[in-house]
Amino acid sequence: MKSLLLSFLLLIIRIAAYAHLGSLEGRVTDAASGLPLRGVSVQLAGTGKATLTNELGQYRFSELVASAYKLEFSYIGYAPHIQEVTVTDELTTKVQTKMTVAPVMLSTVTVSGLKAHDQQLISSLDIRLRPVTNSQEILRIVPGLFIGQHAGGGKAEQIFLRGFDIDHGTDIRLSLDGMPVNMVSHAHGQGYADLHFVIPELVETVNFKKGPYTTDIGNFTTAGWANLKTKTTLDNSFIKLEGGQFGTFRAVGGLDLLRRKDKNQSAYLASEYSYSDSYFDNPQNFKRFNLQGKYHGHLSANTNLTVTGSTFWSKWNHSGQIPNRAVASGLTGFFGSVDPTEGGQTSRTNFNAETVTVTSSGYTLKNQLFYSNYHFELYSNFTFFLKDSINGDQIRQKEMRDLFGYQGSIARTNYVGNVALISTAGLQYRQDLTRGTELSHTKNRTETLERQQYGKINELNASAYLDEVIQFSDRFSANAGIRFDYFRNQYEDLLLTPAAKRRSTSAIISPKLNLYYTANPGLQLYLNSGKSFHSNDTRVVVADNGRKTLPPAYGFDAGTIFKPFPKLLVNAAAWYLWLAQEFVYVGDEGVVEPSGKTRRYGLDLSIRYELTRHLYADLDLNAAKPRTIGVEAGQDYLPLAPTLTSVGGLSLRNAGAWSGSLRYRYMGTRPANEDNSIVAKGYFVNDLQLNYTRPSYALGLSVQNLFNTRWKETQFATESRLRGETASVEEIHFTPGTPLAAKLSFTYFLK
Known part of the structure; x- marks a missing residue:
């Protein structure tokens, strides 16, 4: 008692x-x-x-x-x-x-156990030390990610990451302020992701994660994801003019509409116009126009509203891919063309509205609505006279699309003793409606010879997820999540009389489990595991009644972030990825190319070092071994999959008015076909950026391919026939990389 x-x-x-x-x-x-x-x-x-x-x-x-x-x-x-x-x-x-x-100083950067799950030290450093200077540099912020342009400046770049030739986005999820960039069931190829509607000067951060480990991001995340976030407010209103070789001109401006009169809200308007003939023998006549407006304010003391609207238009000619034999025989020069009538045009108009509310009871509510109206038309000729020896093999790929959707989540942090539980539940919805999705045989970009495919696509993706971060202490945390995705696909074939509709449904569940241990502010260990997928084209899904159309991918990462010295930051990881099926719809042919089960494994290494107060060095080294499973050794190579890549350089920052960078990028030689009998040659290219900035103006010099290296930016093993040839030949077809190209810029800041 x-x-x-x-x-x-x-x-x-x-x-x-x-x-x-x-x-x-x-x-x-x-x-x-x-x-x-x-x-x-x-x-x-x-x-x-x-x-x-x-x-x-x-x-x-x-x-x-x-x-x-x-x-x-x-x-x-x-x-x-x-x-x-x-x-x-x-x-x-x-x-x-x-x-x-x-100014960023590595000595002040610490590895935090509190934000282990979304640690973005590398990207946070890079975006500040290596400012984005052009559209291509946006994606290069992701360590190990390579891009290549092979159809003029207006087409989306080809992407390479972690042993993947991702084409234009099949295995990486790209978004802007949370709004999807990838296009499902696209006329040119599954996951097509065109970021040219982004004005580079407006990019504030690039968050990313390699591998399928994030619960709230679903389709296309087999190799990883990247989300670009645009600025909420402008530091200053500005006008920027650029001019360079090959008839290149660019003008961009941003206007702070509220001039910071009310710090509870901001609004700006920015626009860009670009023109270039480019370095090809046949002028590219490239034109692009961008316009973006953004508003941020408070609906109440605990609710923020952000509204963004943008529109984009581009038109260009391109020289396409050239077979090696055409250059060797003198039929065309290194920067020439076999079919100079190739080219295209595209446009995209976007609306994006986001609200964030923090309730008095500690819940964080996020709601997002987005809409895009998209047009695309592309003329290409990959095989020249292989199929039609008289008119040639030029094709047109065309579509008009409405894309809209919703993303919402609710999150709260609870405590059980000293253990923090960060719980998140979310719903996502996306619908794509296309009109006139077309693949046609054309001539000289003016005459339609035959429509091979023509129809309407209606694709719906609804998702729900639960995610839990458990912070057992300031050293150890775990993240577990599960995601459910449902797809409803419909294709209306307008070539049939009467038009015929076919439908299919499919679903997939994707679990995730991630563990983090932070030994001290200079050392963190992590183990990531998860399942994800890339969807297939609706035209294939309905034909197969939805079977095997969401092939799963299983990934594992074991890595570390550590600071052996105050001014040295290292991120290293060993990774493994297994895919049940690598089949995608190939828009150039209107067919599916399955490649069976595959596995990839490799090592990633990123190093950031502060040499002096003003000089920073960075290095990314990525090695991968991609192979097809279940085929004879020596016949199991994955065409064009990168095996060894590296980027790095020196950046000058915080040195008074001067800043700049000297950088390199290296892509190793890699197999171009399944038996490695044809190879895509590697390259090593250097770029230079130098800036002089004063309070009211800035001057810039940008030099691509500083040492004028002759290199091939994209390469394909393609079977083709030139005019007059009696038989086809399979060999490397390439798009040449830029020669030495200098560009000057002048920026005036409006106070």
Whole structure:
């Protein structure tokens, strides 16, 4: 009885003590723009308590004994900040913190156990040390990702990553401010992802993850994903003019519409126009126009609204791919063309609205609506006179599309003792409606000889997911998630009389499990595992009644982020990926090319080193071994899959008015067909960027292929026949890479 009374008294005392404890609530904003900063690390010095700011820049500490405390704030790209506060019994102390932008110093960068699951140290450093200077550089921020252009500046680039020839996006999910970029069941190929509607000067961050390990991102994430985030506000209104070799001209401008009169809201309008004849013998006559507007404000004290609208149009000619024998025989030059009438035009208009609400009970609600109207028309000739010896083999791929959808989630952080549980549930919906999806045989880009495919596509993808991050301590955390995707595909064949509709449905479940251990602020170990998929083209899905149309991919990563020295940051990973099937719809032929089961494994290494206060070095080295499973050794190569790539360079920053970079990129020689009897030769190319910036203006010099290397940017093993040839030949067909090309820029900042 005495022990029971004693326990009861201790409980009463403890409850009374907690009743008198205070709490601390704060909000962190950018000192210049007044906008909230998400993901800021907040340490309550001497207590062992730490947290991260939410979407509205808010954080909270509860059950604090009345006392004076010291708050420590850290965030990449901002000066560390210390703030002293006093907590009073039974009261909530309110704190406002403004952080100022500061030069990046690797010595201040720490590996945080609190944000292990979405650690973006490499991309956060790169986007600040290597500013994006053109559309292609946007994707090159992802370590190990290579791109190649093979149809003029207007077509989406070919992408290579982790032993994948991804074509134009089949195995990587790309998005802009959360809005999907990849086009399902596209006229040119599955997952086609054209980022040319992005104005490079507006890109603020590039978040990415290699592998199928993220619960809230589904289709096309076999090799990984990347999300580009555009600026919420402009630092300054500006006008920028660029001019260079090969008839290249570009003008871009951004206008801060509110001029920071109200720091609770911002709005800007930006536009871009580009023209280039390019370095080909036949002028490219490339034209592109972009326009984007963005508004950010508060619907209430706890709800933010962001609305973005943009439109884009592009038209060009291109020289296509050239067979080696055409150059060797003198039929055409290295920068020439076999069919100079190739080319295309495309346009995309977007609307994107996002709201973020943090409720009084601690729930974070996100809602997003998006819509795109898209047009595409492309003329290509890959085989010349193989099929039609009189008119040639030129094709037209064309479509008009409406894409719309919704993404929503609800998240909350709960505590069980000292264990933090970050729970998220989400719903996603996307629908694509195409009109006049076409594949036709044409001549000289003016005459239609035969329609081979013509129809309408209606594709729906609905998804739901649950995700849980468990922070057992400031050192060890786990992430488990599960995702369900449902597809409904419909194709209406307009070549039949009467038109015929076929439908199919399919679904897939994708689990994820990720483990993280942070030994100290300089060492983190992680193990990622997960399942994902890439969908197949609707025209194939309905023909196969939905069978085997969502081939799963299973991936594993074992890696580390560590700082052996204060000014050296290393990210290394060993990875493995197994795919049940690699079949995709090939729009150039209107057929499916299955390649069976495949496996890939390899090593990724990224190093960032601060040589001096002003000079930074970076290196990315990526090795992969991609193979088909179940075929004879020596016949199991995956055509064009990269096996060894590397990028790196030196960046000059924080050196007064001067900044710049000297960079290289290397793609190793790789098999171009299944038995490695034809190879795509590697290349090593250097680029230079030099800038001089003053408060009211900036001058820039950009040099591509600094040492004028002759290289082949894209290569394919293709069977073709030239005019007059009696038999076809299979060999490398290539698009030449740019020769030395210099460009000057002048930017004027409007105060």
